[in-house]
Amino acid sequence: METSDGSATRGYVASQAFVDKYQARGPLKTLLPARVAQGTTFKPTHPDADDAYEWMGLEARKEIFALLDAAVADPAATVSMVAYDMSESEIMDRLFALGPRLRIIIDDSDKHGLKTSGETQSETLLKASAGEDNVKRERMGGLQHNKMIIVDAAVPRAVCGSTNFSWRGLYVQSNNALLLTGAQAVAPLKAAFEAYWKKDGFANGPSPDWHPLGLAGIDASITFSPHDTARARLAEIGQDVEKAQACLLYSLAFLSITGGAVTDAVEAATNSPVFTYGISDNNTGVTVHKPNGNTAPVYFARLNKHVPTPFKVEPYTGIGPNLHHKFLVIDFNTPDARVWTGSYNFSKPADLQNGENLLLIRDQKIATSYRVEGIRIFDDYHFRVTQEDAAEAKKTLSLQKAPTAGEDPWWAEDYTDPFKIRDRELFA
Template sequence: MCLLGFDVDNPEDDFVGFAVEYKEPGDAEFKRLHNRIAFDYDVPVVAAVDGQRTFPTTEAPLQTFRWVHFPWEPRKGIYTYKVTKMHMPQDMKLVRGTSIELPISLDPVTYEGFLDIGFTRNFASSQAFEAKKVQLGLDNDIIPADADAGLDFVNKKHDIAPTGIYDWLGFGAHQLVFEFLDWVKQDASIEVDALCYDLNEPDFVAALEALGPRLRAIVDDSTSTDKDTGVVSGHGIASSAESVSAQRLLTSAGAGRVKRGHFNGLQHNKVLIAKQAGKAIRVLGGSTNFSYRGLYIQANNMFVFNDATIAGLYQQMFELAFNDMDSFKASKLSKVWHSVPQPGKPTVSLCFSPHTKAELSLGPAGAAIDAATSSVFYSFAFMNQTKSGEVRKALDRLMKKPLFSYGVVNRKGGMELLKPSGEVGLVDFKYLADHAPEPFKTEWSGGGGINIHHKFAVVDFDKPTAKVYAGSSNFAPSGEKGNGDHMIVIEDQRVATVFAIESLRMFDHLNFRTRMAEDLADQPKKLTLKKPKAISKLKTSWFDKFYVAGSQRALDRMLFSRK
């Protein structure tokens, strides 16, 4: 996917939006991007606007200043985009204005031979998924109702492989993890060390099982006890998917090669380390659990480093945890940040928990958010539950600043929602429920459990000083002192841009649902494009709200068009 940002310094009164056309690699002709709404319809609005991208932007321009494009079948190489100002001097007479062309590479690998980043689609609660279900003849039963039943879930890929729904939902993260496992499978000289938290994806478990004695693993065994009933639940009980998976892997890998543990709280890492001749050469990590929810429902990220130094630090972490998890907090590895600067590559720094002082990891992240001069994007699954710590404090301060920022959390209770301009700066998970107006279809909630599971912050993505904080950590003091986790900082503008686009994608997706819920009765009136004031007789133009000095929309317009 790519983000297209546009701007007009002094929009004319008859300016009605942007037409977008693109050429795919190797093609000679431009194709048109399409809009879901238009200026006028031959039938009632609710019949004409069916949720599909029906109207070419050359006839129904985009009345916004940015757009995320998802090529239907992405090709590796250069895409050429042409953006044209569209004018309406007379009613329904469109005239082309200034046009700009720009080549953009959509190569799938972030840094060839060093780093790749992938995201889950997080579209189980979306109009796109509702359309996909109709197309493929599916229902909502694509994940088990009970997570512990995942290993035997009958609808998994081998039963409905022709639909490709798991590849579609798993998106880039799904591709990264299974390509990693296929690569290991093809080379018998490679061994794998795995750290798992949620673990119920049957194809993933089967792939680890097939490695036999080439695998070592640590699987979380944390539990919790209900205060009222005394019932114990969690990964550590005998019937959990994690316990069943661990026993299967112990049988296939051999005695002493699979261990259970939870540090002081949780074994919360989701990591695969590939080794050759005893030395780490590649590592996969991030926020994505090896589970149905992690890969197919939640918003998550995953990274793969093809770098022996970075992979070696993860291997040190694994060895300490595998041999003596209880002493990990006292180890030298957990007490400092580990910086890996390499010529020609992004600088990467790592911090492993648990450690004695949460400030070790949270302090730099909070300070970076405080020091931002351009923008901050963030997504933290449980930040509403985190009442203290340097990151939560910095986010609270951020919301009170005019600095441009967008945040996405699973639940926003107790957090500030609005920026000083009065516009939304934070959204949480929403889906279109039973009262969704036409033409919008009622969406699935995605089942029980959280939906936004990311853990990242992007600081000043448009500057050479751009950096991203990410990993498995929830950026909370209790987790940093109690859980086995990793936090990573990547200082690089390209990587920061990748995460910024992901943040925008989620924010727009959820902010739309928030606005729908707040103004349902008036929606049909909003399902048309706005004509110029001279024609519509309205007091305002569609673009006026984007030019209010100091507003989020004005900052948004300028930030993404001037990168």
């Protein structure tokens, strides 16, 4: 797989828990297809495949499957779907079962448009089950990068976010999926789908506006790209990042290659009193943005060399981005906490050319949840940087000893280093 800018990245399963639970019972190739184009026909041979998929996919897989299963079981339900990567066979099986109750738009940009691609294979298979008129291919002004499943039923439900409907999207990448329930919450997604289906005039219609989701006790709104220049969102997001008072946490795929107002605002924040933690994917791996403003690349093979006990070598996942999240968390520890997230890559193409979903959620509980996810990812990769940066790579890890009389304790820097002081006070 290639990233949306055409640069390839090589990834590993950055999870020691995966190695401990499943690697000894079968190599990764028994769980995931070796090539993206094999996705629609791949059959796992790992003896613990069902358990592994449930563990790897977590709530996103569970909720996406449950959403489609409920639609299949309800003969009155219809499904409208927009897909960028489209090749995961368990999702495909559920779509086949819907028959003509499915309408789907599949991206056809770049390699997705090849005759051998998983997306083209999915198109052929779904035309046979849903009907020729119910399957469309399009790329908007650049990519049809949106990811939405909309179930129109007695209780409308939908899923959106960054999760692609592919093996890598469900089982390899860091992603998020948002499940929406209720007529008001789902209505903007339904309208956006209809506008995508017609395509012509999308940017002049209402979908690029902000649409409140009407969620009880939660201030949340959604908008859809491509935006016209009058309703462009990139500068608006950059201005909100600049308003951060206490902290900024983010996980942004392709930040290092996008440029623009958000990238500029994030860079400015790292050089300000605002506490900043961040992760971004790039064309060689992942970049850790430390709270002191320094950055360090993370190569996924770091735990293939000098692996310290008790850690183990992590399996290679093939070509494609590992970090696919797109979220910004601003001032999670204040009443003004908010999250920006969706399929939107915080770039000019995402704003003005591609099909995307973008949400702004003003809720401290949700912001805290995203903060936990951001720190989880940061700590996982920061460990790899620390291991690589050691003057001599450590072959074992052990607890540091208590200080002797007259010796400065190892935690003294947490009370003297200004960056570590902010870290301690914010998360203690």
